[in-house]
Amino acid sequence: MTHTISAMMDSSPAEVAVDQQLLAECIEACLVCAQTCTACADACLSEESVADLRRCIRTDLDCADICETTGRVLSRQTDPDVAIIRAVLEACARACKSCGDECAQHAEMHEHCRICAEACRRCEEACTKLLAAL
Numbered sequence: 001m002t003h004t005i006s007a008m009m010d011s012s013p014a015e016v017a018v019d020q021q022l023l024a025e026c027i028e029a030c031l032v033c034a035q036t037c038t039a040c041a042d043a044c045l046s047e048e049s050v051a052d053l054r055r056c057i058r059t060d061l062d063c064a065d066i067c068e069t070t071g072r073v074l075s076r077q078t079d080p081d082v083a084i085i086r087a088v089l090e091a092c093a094r095a096c097k098s099c100g101d102e103c104a105q106h107a108e109m110h111e112h113c114r115i116c117a118e119a120c121r122r123c124e125e126a127c128t129k130l131l132a133a134l
Helices: 002-013 020-046 050-075 082-106 109-131
Strands: none
Touching: 002 020, 020 050, 020 082, 020 109, 050 082, 050 109, 082 109
C-alpha cells in the first residue's frame, strides 16, 4: 500500500512539504488502523462478554473514525495548513494510544484485541514521527 500512496504523491504536481516516506508510512498506518479498529469493534460485538467490551468497542470506533480522517487529510498536499495537520496528527496519536491501551487489556483473552492494539501502537508511532518532522 505504501508504494501506491507514494506513487500518488509522485504523480501530483503539488510539492510535498515533508519527508515523503514518513508521510506515506503515516497515511498507510492510519488507514490500516482504521480498518483494524472497525474489525475489532465488530469482533467485540460477537463475543459472549460483549457488555464487558463496551468501552473497547467505543474506543475502537472513535479511533477508526479519527484514523480514517487523518489519513484523508494527510493525503491532500495542495496548499496544506500545517496547524490543522498538527492538530489531526495529535488527535490521531492520542486516539491510538487510548484504543491501544484499552485493547491491550483484553489482548490475552481476545486475539482481535491483540492485533488491534498492535495496529494502534504502529499508527501512534507513525503520527508521532511525522509530527516531529513537521
